[in-house]
Amino acid sequence: xxxxxxxxxxxxxxxxxxxIIGRGASVYEGKYAQSFPSFGTERRGAPMVAFTRxxxxxxxxxxxxxxxxxxxxxxxxxxxxxxxxxxxxxxxFVLVNTDKQPGxxxxxxKFDIYTVDATSLALEVxxxxxxxxxxxxxxxxxxxxxxxxxxxKAIGDTFSGExxxxxxxxAKLTYDELEVDNGEN
Numbered sequence: 001x002x003x004x005x006x007x008x009x010x011x012x013x014x015x016x017x018x019x020i021i022g023r024g025a026s027v028y029e030g031k032y033a034q035s036f037p038s039f040g041t042e043r044r045g046a047p048m049v050a051f052t053r054x055x056x057x058x059x060x061x062x063x064x065x066x067x068x069x070x071x072x073x074x075x076x077x078x079x080x081x082x083x084x085x086x087x088x089x090x091x092x093f094v095l096v097n098t099d100k101q102p103g104x105x106x107x108x109x110k111f112d113i114y115t116v117d118a119t120s121l122a123l124e125v126x127x128x129x130x131x132x133x134x135x136x137x138x139x140x141x142x143x144x145x146x147x148x149x150x151x152x153k154a155i156g157d158t159f160s161g162e163x164x165x166x167x168x169x170x171a172k173l174t175y176d177e178l179e180v181d182n183g184e185n
Contacts, residue, residue: 002145003065006050007084008074013132017072018050020136020154021146025054027157028150034059047078054145068092072139074118074131076100085111095138097131114142116178125170133159137171138178148175 004021008014015037022033037050051065067087073079076098085094085107093112096105099120102113118134133155140151152168159167 001053001055001059002069003067004052004070004072005065005068006052006072006074007078007082008048008050010046010048011044011130012074013130014048014050014074016158017132017136018052020132020151020158021052021139022054023157024146024150024154028153029146031056032059038064047082070095070143072135073097074135079105093142095135095142097135114138114178114180116174118174121170121173121177125166125173133167133171134174137175141175141178142180
């Protein structure tokens with residue numbers, strides 16, 4: 001089972017991003033998926049966590065994810081406030097929304113780290129710092145679990161009209177922007 005933990009702040013779209021990845025995997029990749037949030041103080045800007053599980057068989061586990069296969073960080077300031085790599089599998093990876101380089105993070109010697117400035121791209125395309133679909137595009141590039149086409153379809157299922165077009169454009173820009181060097185960053 002692949003378990004993905006999302007670290008973000010309220011209003012950044014972690015819950016929707018987790019659902020989009022789950023939908024892409026289940027509806028378009030033929031896998032089983034589950035996504036859900038965990039909130040503390042439920043307010044915009046407060047740290048929060050969301051989760052996505054993906055498997056080839058039905059997902060029956062209903063707990064938070066304590067030993068993730070990968071971690072997504074929607075706000076790089078959380079890296080200083082929370083141990084985002086807590087429990088992360090040794091073979092796992094971290095995808096961070098940041099203008100920093102992978103080597104700038106203290107855990108870069110332990111895990112594969114992918115970075116992309118999703119906030120700048122979201123502001124450019126959406127006029128808002130909601131980065132979920134940008135990160136979905138990046139995730140599709142670094143993980144074989146959800147193809148880019150499946151991610152784009154799931155984004156289209158979630159957002160319609162002009163907003164859907166903008167979110168698909170944002171995912172494509174992020175997918176293209178993210179540099180991946182044969183798994184070594």
